[in-house]
Amino acid sequence: MDLLTTTLVFAAVGFMLRTGEQRQRIALLSGQLGPFQIEKLMERLHEGYQRALAEGDPARRAQIWPLQESTERELAGQFRRFAESFGKTEAVHARINFIPLPYAHRWLPGFLVPGCDARELMRMHASGIERTVANEDRLSPSDRARALLAEVYLMQHSCHWFCRSRSLATARLMARHKTTLAQALDTVSPATQRAYAALTGMKPSKAR
Incomplete structure (x- = not known):
């Protein structure tokens, strides 16, 4: 088997494995x-905020x-309950790998596969949404709305990252909300920024 054929075979196998892993994560x-x-x-909150802004x-x-207000409270409560439910997922199924290799955390030593726990990410997002709804940072209504939208956008990014990849999640964030990952991260609360950096290593582009 020549080099080209070998490369194509490995690429095909890798694609099938990656597709299978993505389907499992989407289903989960x-x-x-x-x-x-x-x-x-x-969606309801986004429409209301955009109308106000x-x-x-x-x-x-x-x-x-x-x-x-009622939509904000319901969103915060429902996402907290989701995060608690998702927190019962087995660790092996909740792992987000930072390297684009399917099932890498299962067949490579842990120290060779940097990543984070999606359960911790979801708990972090639940806390960030609750904190912003409660306006613990005492923001103006417009700044609070932007901060809560950013918390929601960052949460969506994490969900898409878990199911697909970080690059695709970032592209979808831009396509759907005309927002970059850096913009969302710059706008969420300082507490979310610190927690997100601790879990993913990604920090905001500007100090707050």
């Missing part, structure tokens, strides 16, 4: 998210913010 996450309405709540009349804008 979809099954965990099934009982919740997190996606619908996120686009409103030029301060008085009308002030009337829109309180209308989002």
Whole structure:
């Protein structure tokens, strides 16, 4: 077997393994998210916030913010319950590898496969959403809205990263929300920034 044929065989096997792993992860996450309405709540909140942020009349804008409170609380509560449920996943199935090799954490020594635990990421996102909904950083309504959207965007990025890859998750974030990963990370709360850096090694591009 010549070099080209060998390379093609390994590439095909790698593609099949990677596709299989992605399908397993998508099925796992979809099954965990099934009982919740997190996606619908996120869309509703996004629409409400965009309407408020686009409103030029301060008085009308002030009337829109309180209308989002029930959605905010429901989103925070549902995502916390999801994170608790996902936290029961076996560690081997919740591993996010930082190197693009399928099942690398299963067949390579742990010290050779940098990565993080998706269960910890989801718990971190739940805390970040709750913290911002409670406005612990005492932000203005518009800044709080942007911060909560950033927390949600970063959470979506982690879900897509878990199911697919970091590069695809980053591309989807830009395509769907016209936001880069750096922009989302710069806008979330300082506590989320610190926790995210500890788990993934990725830090915001600007100090806060």
